[in-house]
Amino acid sequence: MTEIKSVKDLPGVGPKTAEKLEEMGMDDLMIIATSSPSELAAIADIGEGVAAKIIAAARDALDMGFESGLKVLEKRKKIGKITTGSKSFDELLGGGIETASITECYGAFGSAKTQIAHQLSVNVQLPKDQGGLEGSVLYIDTEQTFRPERIQQMAKAIGLNSEETLKNVYVGRAYNSDHQILLVEKAKDLIKEKNIKLIIVDSITAHFRADYVGRGSLAERQQKLNRHLHTLQKYADTFNLAVYVTNQVMAKPDVFFGDPTEAAGGHVLHHAATFRIYLRKSKGNKRIARLVDSPNLPDGEAVFVVTEEGIRDA
Numbered sequence: 655m656t657e658i659k660s661v662k663d664l665p666g667v668g669p670k671t672a673e674k675l676e677e678m679g680m681d682d683l684m685i686i687a688t689s690s691p692s693e694l695a696a697i698a699d700i701g702e703g704v705a706a707k708i709i710a711a712a713r714d715a716l717d718m719g720f721e722s723g724l725k726v727l728e729k730r731k732k733i734g735k736i737t738t739g740s741k742s743f744d745e746l747l748g749g750g751i752e753t754a755s756i757t758e759c760y761g762a763f764g765s766a767k768t769q770i771a772h773q774l775s776v777n778v779q780l781p782k783d784q785g786g787l788e789g790s791v792l793y794i795d796t797e798q799t800f801r802p803e804r805i806q807q808m809a810k811a812i813g814l815n816s817e818e819t820l821k822n823v824y825v826g827r828a829y830n831s832d833h834q835i836l837l838v839e840k841a842k843d844l845i846k847e848k849n850i851k852l853i854i855v856d857s858i859t860a861h862f863r864a865d866y867v868g869r870g871s872l873a874e875r876q877q878k879l880n881r882h883l884h885t886l887q888k889y890a891d892t893f894n895l896a897v898y899v900t901n902q903v904m905a906k907p908d909v910f911f912g913d914p915t916e917a918a919g920g921h922v923l924h925h926a927a928t929f930r931i932y933l934r935k936s937k938g939n940k941r942i943a944r945l946v947d948s949p950n951l952p953d954g955e956a957v958f959v960v961t962e963e964g965i966r967d968a
């Protein structure tokens with residue numbers, strides 16, 4: 655038996671199927687392994703039986719092995735952090751937003767999700783001793799709210815050259831959920847070439863919610879979103895970069911106790927994001943960030959402000 659190193663080595667995958675899978679951005683064993691037979695069958699134009707066998711082979715081939723805690727610790731030491739611009743917000747996050755993870759901010763309209771995206775796009779370019787990673791940014795804008803002027807404003811405020819800072823932000827405008835998926839899947843070369851250290855998807859869920867309406871399409875939506883997040887997580891791990899995604903909240907008027915809002919995207923996002931932050935408006939330009947479900951940090955809250963200069967301590 656030949657060793658299975660890539661998708662084209664899988665039994666059942668001929669040259670034609672391999673080409674199709676690559677075209678669809680499914681040229682990765684993990685993505686195949688986490689697909690469903692019906693999904694794979696539709697994408698590759700093969701029977702569901704064949705698809706099921708391909709998926710099983712991909713699962714077998716993957717190294718699902720264990721590693722020692724020490725090795726995990728070694729990896730953790732390489733984790734970088736990007737400052738938010740606010741000390742108390744950074745402290746809440748254990749120093750800033752982390753590489754090799756997905757950080758999700760969810761909150762109502764105007765809660766500062768997009769402002770944080772802009773601020774991180776500037777701050778990631780700072781030297782390491784100033785809270786940056788000396789890297790550039792891939793910015794997927796799904797709501798047409800990216801503003802180059804705002805980047806320039808924030809860059810100037812911390813003494814960076816505003817034009818140079820803008821040059822290091824690579825913006826992709828996604829027009830629907832499939833386009834959003836494609837933009838991310840085609841980004842691999844750019845990530846390597848341009849030393850991308852931060853990927854932003856603002857918003858991760860809006861197009862999915864608009865494109866998959868009604869109960870019948872819920873499963874498909876969650877599956878696609880799941881794979882999309884998986885691709886992002888894979889980039890985060892492979893290239894040791896940070897991923898920041900935003901998520902609007904849905905009103906749930908039938909809930910009378912607790913918080914009447916919940917993040918869109920359901921349990922898929924819940925499991926994918928390593929850090930989840932709930933943002934809400936307070937008085938004036940104050941915003942409250944609450945850390946929800948962190949793997950190693952206490953839950954808590956931080957207050958910050960959005961000023962002309964950007965995100966700052968309150």
Ligand code: ADP
Pocket residue numbers: 761762763764765766767768769770939960961962963
């Ligand atoms: P969300 O993405 O969560 O809907 P935003 O990040 O767009 O919200 O936040 C919008 C808020 O940010 C505005 O209501 C305003 O208070 C603040 N803001 C935006 N631009 C500026 C600016 N140049 N100076 C000060 N505050 C700003």
Ligand code: MG
Pocket residue numbers: 767768769797799856
């Ligand atoms: Mg926004």
